[in-house]
Amino acid sequence: MKDDIANNMSEEVKLFKTWSTPYGLRVVWALKLKGIQYKAIDEDLSNKSALLLRFNPVHKKVPVLVHNGKPISESLVILEYIDETWKQNPILPEDPFEKARARFWGKFNDEKLIPSIWDAFSREGKEQEDAFVAIMENLKFVEEELKGKKFFGGEKIGLADLAFGSLANLIYVFEELTGLKLVDERYPLLSAWMQKFSELPIIKDNWPPHDKMIIKYQALYEKYHPTK
Template sequence: MGEEVKLFQTWSSPFSLRIAMALKLKGIPYDSVPEDLSNKSSLLLEYNPVYKKIPVLLHNNKPISESLVILEYVDEMWKQNPLLPQDPYERANARFWAKFNDDSLMPSMWTVLRSKSEPREAALVEVMKNLMVIEGELGGKKFFGGEKVGFLDIVMGWLAYLIDAFEEIFPGLNLIDPERFPLLSTWMKEFYNMPTIKELWPAQDMLVSSFKAHHRIEQKTE
């Protein structure tokens, strides 16, 4: 009898997509369990009673929550195609930048998307500062993981498929200009077009529709 691997997720969540990419790169088959976050299933609430959110990985009836924790679990459980570097310093560095992404870069981006025109300009300054920091961390490497995709590429992967959607929603918003961010722009294309994970990307038109609807709701509540 084989392993039971289930991923409780939503189709548009970058946090869910991290786990799907990791499992795909590891070659681990899994069952996707779609969740409606406006009507969360009893199983999701049972498996993640603290935060009550996706993603949740269920491995042989044992639930693991929080995307960064799940990524490390996947990497430790299935040793093939390691995601984190082997060197302790490099592993710590990858974890540091993953936390920077989740604590600084992503929140600053959401602030831009949820702001009206004038506050948005101020919020953009913070986004550009954070993106420049990430540009520097990428350095001259093909991927954040070096010559192959690794832990930090997966964590930063939302940039590769969400930026175009954001720029379509807000005409004139130019977040990652190739002249200003040549390394990030090149990385985004390389990562997005990787054959192993390309099939996992959500449809762009669905993303745009979803975020437009969400943005209208946000504006109505201001």
């Protein structure tokens, strides 16, 4: 691992992110897991830098990883790039089927689970109720996937853990702000995973401060629910 860090010293690795973005968080964890030295550039999304717009002209979003001047956008794509570029502590399995599964769950998290949680957070009335039904359905699939496993990646964390992990961070915030429990006794495996994952040193040491997250999301919650 020491050699890998030394090798990486001659390379330039920059990560455009914000302190709170769940998508950036998974990239931070992957870089830490690999022992890659990098420079973090925290963006103000209300006033995006010219560099961010140049590096990600299509989506204009963070995170963007810039490796020796070459920009890579979209966090799940960045995770794969990191894994292929720095081989130590792999986050994707060798086996094509297992690799496909990990990618599937990363995509599921971003395309189904996160949107359902976001809808429950930001909507009201019937739309919010429907979002809750969708969350419960989605979490059942996740619970099923964890059967017989310590982490989504098996004995060690992998790409799907990093993807779901940034969500786990937000779930704690969501539960505190809404007073609603999302991951309860119906999902014992997911609860246990959230606990185990968030206690891993590499994750815990790079988890955004909970109090700061609450303040940020409280403001958003009030914006969406002015009467609450």
